[in-house]
Amino acid sequence: MLSRRKRIGAVGVAFLVSAVSGCAGWGGGAGGGGADSINVLMVNNPQMVDLQKLTADNFTKETGIHVNFTVLPENDVRDKISQEFSSQAGQYDVASVSNFEIPIYARSKWIAPLSDYIAKDSSFDQDDILKPMTQSMTADDGKIYGEPFYGESSFLMYRKDILASKGVTMPDKPTWQQVADIAAKVDNAQPGMRGICLRGQPGWGQLFAPLTTVVNTFGGTWFTQDWQAQVDSPAFTEATKFYVDLVREHGEAGAPQAGFTECLNNTIQSNVAMWYDATSAAGSLEAPNSPVKGKMGYAPAPVVKTDSSGWLYAWAWGIQEASKKKDAAWKFISWASGKDYEKLVGEKVGWSNVPAGKRASTYEIPEYVKQAAAFAEPTKSAIENADPKNPGTQPRPAPGIQFIDIPEFPDLGTQVSQDVSSAIAGRMSVDKALKRGQVLADDVAERYRSRQAK
Structure with missing residues (x-):
């Protein structure tokens, strides 16, 4: 049995380069590798499954960019993402990562900064993203490294x-x-x-x-x-x-x-x-x-x-630093985390399925507000009042509310x-x-x- 010191010390390696378990879900593994395609690795939560179903008829039809999805259960996808990003294998262009991983990956230079893409994308509207979400995905260098797909407090x-x-x-x-x-x-x-x-x-x-x-x-x-x-x-x-x-x-x-x-x-x-x-x-x-x-x-x-x-938690998108298709990867993120996507889900899937908790404008959509009348405002208020940098009564050595970001x-x-x-x-x-x-x-x-x- 490992000593306490060795067991805790090993987590830095275990978290970053865990062995892969499980097998690809819907969509199989990454592949297709053409100039007009990207590979996305993501968790199999219901909101992500909805996204996969909507991609071809909407994102691909609009942009011509084909998306090859690998979809895995949460524990398996975390293992695979940590292995993929730590090795910078470049097999996947985009992955679903949380606000726990993003600052860690940014410090290791495993994910690409998004600030330049955000500045050039007039339709994305970063100011509409709830401030604690943006804050939790901003690294020490002041750059944004992830965009939320949905969030919670x-x-x-x-x-x-x-x-x-x-x-x-x-x-x-x-x-x-x-x-x-x-x-x-x-x-x-x-x-x-x-x-x-x-x-x-x-x-x-x-x-x-x-x-x-x-x-x-x-x-x-x-x-x-x-x-x-x-x-x-x-x-x-x-x-x-x-x-x-x-x-x-x-x-x-x-x-x-x-x-x-x-x-x-x-x-x-x-x-x-x-x-x-x-x-x-x-x-x-x-x-x-x-x-x-x-x-x-x-x-x-x-x-x-x-x-x-x-607390504050979000499933978000990050672009692997080793990706050769960062421009196409950003277009996917801009679509999946954009204002219009939430309306698309409401109309095609149902307003109760909207991946909420990330944009202020979500709470101004009449159909969504009607569906979520009981909890929409309390949810928005909870997220807006979350403070990942200063959640307690004294300064912290690392950000995080319900976790320590190490x-x-x-x-x-x-x-x-x-x-x-x-x-x-x-x-x-x-x-x-x-x-x-x-x-x-x-x-x-x-x-x-x-x-x-x-």
Whole structure:
């Protein structure tokens, strides 16, 4: 077994050059390589599948550029993208990357800057992209390296009817203590209904997505600006104990195994009265066939010491630096992330399928606003109030709200989350979980401190 230091140290390599698993989905692998074609590697999320179906009859018809798609599940596509971009093989011109990878890839010069293309493309309208999205895809050199395809923040979703039945009114800007009090009051409001759903499933992008936002607003941080690990600090500990206690006392059944999907199902099935999670969940809750459609309310992410606490995430497009077809690649990005594309999806696929969360103009489309009336404004507000550069109460050494934008974080966050999940299950104390996490975090911090000392 690797030592703690070696396991955490290995993530820089594992994240960047992971072995490829899985096989190509719709569209097969990259190929076609003609002058009028590009190769796109992307995640198999529903919005991406819609894009693939619309490309030939719209983008290709307008530009003459054929697009060869490789579509893979999220874990597989991350592995393949990290291998492709780190090796600069040049097989793919465009890939779907998140605001986690973009700054890292930009520092490594694996993705091409887009600022010059943006400046020359009068129809793209970068100013229409929500500012936190642009900010999260801008590298230290001030250049933009990615364009969002769709984005999300986080907010509190709650059953208006259930709260009303208990005489409870959701505050316009709830605190976490108010949420805990409400959870206690609405517990068992209906047979088998719990007060709240919070992720307990291990994973840096599962449990620690919501929990890190709680840590931020309680005044905690993973690392100080000078790379001192803070995982067992008083604020980090207080936030984690609050989260663990809340989900243990008033949370969903099977919480240690519950992630986004399980909480979504619990909310739709009326097993919980509240849920703190991604704004993107609202589309499913308000879908025509949802049994809770029209019953949900949406409030900002709960706070303690900060003005806001919602996270920021986007699936975006990046151009591989080794690509020989950057001009054609930009035309694809400009189309896929452009204003007209959202209208195309609404008209051809359905307004509930629009890849929202990236452009201010989306929230001015009458058809979309009507379809998303319950959650459109709360979603836009959550994204606009997200601050990836300054999400807490003290300066940070790297950007990120629900993550720390360094290659080591996926492995670090996942390892610490396993112990916190054990605390939710009652198999370990929070103090012990975070004490172990502090050792792992300090291994990472020491590496960055040593670099700064040189």
